[in-house]
Amino acid sequence: MTASETAAPKRVTRRRAQTRQRLLDAALEVFAEEGFGRSTVDQVCERAGYTRGAFYSNFTSLDELFLAMWEQRSGAMLDDLRDALDRLGDLETVSPDGALRAVLDAVPIDDAWYRVTAEFTAHALRNPSLRRVMAAREEAIHDTLLPLVEAALARAGRRVADRTGLGHALVAVHDGTSVQCLMEPDDEAVRQRREELFRHVVNAYSTAYSTQSEGALDE
Amino acid sequence: MTASETAAPKRVTRRRAQTRQRLLDAALEVFAEEGFGRSTVDQVCERAGYTRGAFYSNFTSLDELFLAMWEQRSGAMLDDLRDALDRLGDLETVSPDGALRAVLDAVPIDDAWYRVTAEFTAHALRNPSLRRVMAAREEAIHDTLLPLVEAALARAGRRVADRTGLGHALVAVHDGTSVQCLMEPDDEAVRQRREELFRHVVNAYSTAYSTQSEGALDE
DNA sequence: CGCATCCCATACATTCGCGTATCGAACGAA
DNA sequence: TTCGTTCGATACGCGAATGTATGGGATGCG
Structure with missing residues (x-):
């Protein structure tokens, strides 16, 4: 159930790592400002400069x-x-x-x-x-x-x-x-x-x- | 901005005080279980045995x-x-x-x-x-x-x-x-x-x- | 008991957020 | 460059939550 085994060990390309990281960074800011519970996928994506498609391609929830x-x-x-x-x-x-x-x-x-x-x-x-x-x-x-x-x-x-x-x-x-x-x-x-x-x-x-x-x- | 001066000093009847209190009690339980951010007005009302009408009659948010x-x-x-x-x-x-x-x-x-x-x-x-x-x-x-x-x-x-x-x-x-x-x-x-x-x-x-x-x- | 008032339930319109499916574009390997 | 693959944008449908407006039933007071 830990993050390291959520998915198959897919090849992690450069792009993927970057957007993933940007989403993670944006999430910290958004969660801090809005609170985790009140935060939405949209807010995180917008902050990171992506759309929801990017999110669901990297995380499931x-x-x-x-x-x-x-x-x-x-x-x-x-x-x-x-x-x-x-x-x-x-x-x-x-x-x-x-x-x-x-x-x-x-x-x-x-x-x-x-x-x-x-x-x-x-x-x-x-x-x-x-x-x-x-x-x-x-x-x-x-x-x-x-x-x-x-x-x-x-x-x-x-x-x-x-x-x-x-x-x-x-x-x-x-x-x-x-x-x-x-x-x-x-x-x-x-x-x-x-x-x-x-x-x-x-x-x-x-x-x-x-x-x-x-x-x-x-x- | 404190709670004691949110509204005019309306007459507080028996009923009002009771439902208000039940909503407050229910809120504690719901917030504890779901987290405040993930909690909804409906959940609190359902737990307290009321509908949303009761809520908006007692609180604004x-x-x-x-x-x-x-x-x-x-x-x-x-x-x-x-x-x-x-x-x-x-x-x-x-x-x-x-x-x-x-x-x-x-x-x-x-x-x-x-x-x-x-x-x-x-x-x-x-x-x-x-x-x-x-x-x-x-x-x-x-x-x-x-x-x-x-x-x-x-x-x-x-x-x-x-x-x-x-x-x-x-x-x-x-x-x-x-x-x-x-x-x-x-x-x-x-x-x-x-x-x-x-x-x-x-x-x-x-x-x-x-x-x-x-x-x-x-x- | 009767009446005026208050309080809560119901119904409604609306907005918001989610998850998916699809497609075009960027990327990496030859 | 070319081709196959991957990644992310867009569009769609759906369900859920919000806030309000209104009506009926309970409550307090004479």
């Missing part, structure tokens, strides 16, 4: 496109995160605080994407197969994020006690604070509170095992 | 009903919370840990309501006037919640340093962990992680000012 789009974008975000973490991994001397900020910068708070995700989440709560998709993604996030977080904390003389607890906490805090930031886009204080909450959480889920732990996270 | 329903339900949840906190306030001897659990029980994780809220949030991000409605509600939550949290912590010999920071953190953690609980309804571990995260946050945002603080939150 809006739901299918929604899933494909979400998987692509969330995969891309995960890749970005991975890259940022890899780049960070090289710098052995980075402080935990700097690492935190770097990670937060690597996962930008994009409001179009948030709206889409919120609806996708609600949609997934109604659809068991989508739920599995989301669960798999969350697991991937944990696998990507935790090793570096643990490494950064280790350099600060801290050890993570509850690995999965920390992973879930980070994701929850990210989701929860993202809304707040988007609701008050111009309020810098909200962003600072977000960062501080992250600091507290990282701190709470790790314990110092070396007394001269320089660079502790909290004040 | 699905959007208006959505707002009215959300305000009513979120207000009710806030009242529940207030009641639970009042009842808790009487018991002077309650432990902070018990208080936390009581509050968490007072704000049940209702998946129908969560789905609706998720869509409403996404909707509010597109609509400035709805955004103000949500902001007002968040403020009301803080005003209700913080006094008791501070009182409970004071009894445990702890003082809250950053009041608003804690408020936002609690809401963010609630929102973020609710999804996780709903995604894996049968996994008790998720619920425990949620509770632990709350403990950590409450702890991180408060500091002990009495050394013999019995009943500290963390182990």
Whole structure:
């Protein structure tokens, strides 16, 4: 039921890939503006510069496109995160605080994407197969994020006690604070509170095992 | 533009109030099942046991009903919370840990309501006037919640340093962990992680000012 | 009980969105 | 270039949802 096995492995030509991609990109914009439920095939096509013929030649339903789009974008975000973490991994001397900020910068708070995700989440709560998709993604996030977080904390003389607890906490805090930031886009204080909450959480889920732990996270 | 001033203060008869309420109740169910965007006036009316005539006699659009329903339900949840906190306030001897659990029980994780809220949030991000409605509600939550949290912590010999920071953190953690609980309804571990995260946050945002603080939150 | 008012059901016209079928044009391979 | 294949535009029919206008039945009040 996943997007990778919807159809026979047909030859994907250049054109096909391009229009498909343009439809996916247009869909993100339209869904963000109108909401997925209120969006129509026509709107997506018009935005992408095609007609409905192109759509039905590439997808069978809006739901299918929604899933494909979400998987692509969330995969891309995960890749970005991975890259940022890899780049960070090289710098052995980075402080935990700097690492935190770097990670937060690597996962930008994009409001179009948030709206889409919120609806996708609600949609997934109604659809068991989508739920599995989301669960798999969350697991991937944990696998990507935790090793570096643990490494950064280790350099600060801290050890993570509850690995999965920390992973879930980070994701929850990210989701929860993202809304707040988007609701008050111009309020810098909200962003600072977000960062501080992250600091507290990282701190709470790790314990110092070396007394001269320089660079502790909290004040 | 709020619901309280949408129309002239017409005389509200018994019948009108009843059908209006039934429509609101039906709307919650339908929106939860189908998603707000995919819901139709017909579906709501059928579920409530009326026809479209009843609907257009009480509301002008699905959007208006959505707002009215959300305000009513979120207000009710806030009242529940207030009641639970009042009842808790009487018991002077309650432990902070018990208080936390009581509050968490007072704000049940209702998946129908969560789905609706998720869509409403996404909707509010597109609509400035709805955004103000949500902001007002968040403020009301803080005003209700913080006094008791501070009182409970004071009894445990702890003082809250950053009041608003804690408020936002609690809401963010609630929102973020609710999804996780709903995604894996049968996994008790998720619920425990949620509770632990709350403990950590409450702890991180408060500091002990009495050394013999019995009943500290963390182990 | 009788009356005036209000509220909801019904019917209607209209618009909108969907999915399909078909055809011309763009593309890729020789 | 030429030919076969693929892709996307156009046109069509259909069903569904909307909003309104109107009428009948319920409700409240004397």
